[in-house]
């Protein structure tokens with residue numbers, strides 16, 4: 382079969398060996414496969430990424446010297462089954478991109494052990510595959526994976542419906558987070574990006590307030606939520622609250638405070654900030670600019686060492702959370718939110734190319750004004766994304 386092979390940062394269309402489904406696996410004809418920001422990273426920085434994975438005990442992440450078929454955001458149709466596989470041939474599916482092979486489990490499209498969806502066919506686990514429901518178009522179904530990333534970030538952020546969510550960076554990851562925040566019923570979503578094109582996409586994904594951070598602070602864009610921004614305000618809140626409670630007749634101030642603590646009413650109002658950029662300096666910038674007590678969910682992947690001031694994070698009691706991927710349940714839920722129309726992700730798709738156009742698509746993704754998510758259609762002959 383034909384596939385795009387990545388080796389030493391070069392992308393080339395090549396004939397590669399046909400795939401055989403092992404017991405419990407399916408052979409899937411790829412209909413669409415998204416190009417992910419992590420594919421762009423992996424093409425150029427594979428060894429650095431693999432070194433970190435090795436430190437946490439996984440030794441088979443792609444290396445620059447290996448020939449790798451990228452692609453973990455695919456939708457397709459079942460065309461072959463290993464013994465024991467349940468899904469029927471002809472079923473349109475999306476699959477959680479992990480594959481059992483050679484005594485281990487490997488991330489599809491990011492390991493030589495599990496070739497990905499930049500190809501005519503891909504192997505998947507039957508148990509991790511879901512029929513595409515409701516006649517959801519296959520191109521939109523291919524967005525299940527990036528939207529699951531957004532859903533996982535939103536769940537880890539534990540955003541209340543009345544809390545303000547602030548999304549920094551409106552590339553595909555930020556757009557997925559915005560879509561999932563709105564699908565989760567969060568009323569006020571602020572989106573921030575320097576690019577007018579990406580701000581326009583943020584609006585189509587449902588952002589309520591959209592700002593250009595060169596002109597306006599995203600942290601001040603949704604006032605009226607009682608966020609504290611200075612140390613003296615925190616002192617005043619603490620001292621003033623005790624003074625007020627002590628004036629109440631019949632009840633002890635500490636008992637009232639304890640009850641408020643139990644129901645979560647004693648924590649000062651704060652936003653949840655989603656870092657969706659992933660370049661050095663972003664964390665420090667958010668920590669020094671965000672309101673007191675902000676929860677910061679780090680979704681953007683910064684591959685370089687970075688500096689931040691713990692003392693500033695301590696002064697504000699910033700709650701920093703890092704997220705990776707999604708659970709099988711979140712993957713399933715993302716598919717169903719798409720299929721039920723709870724999130725409309727179609728505007729994220731800004732172009733489609735054939736295998737021959739993948740290298741050009743990687744270049745095109747460098748311009749945030751034109752492209753967000755480019756899908757590969759292995760049967761298309763398009764050499765530029767359109």
Ligand SMILES: [Zn+2]
Pocket residue numbers: 417418419453454526527
């Ligand atoms: Zn991805």
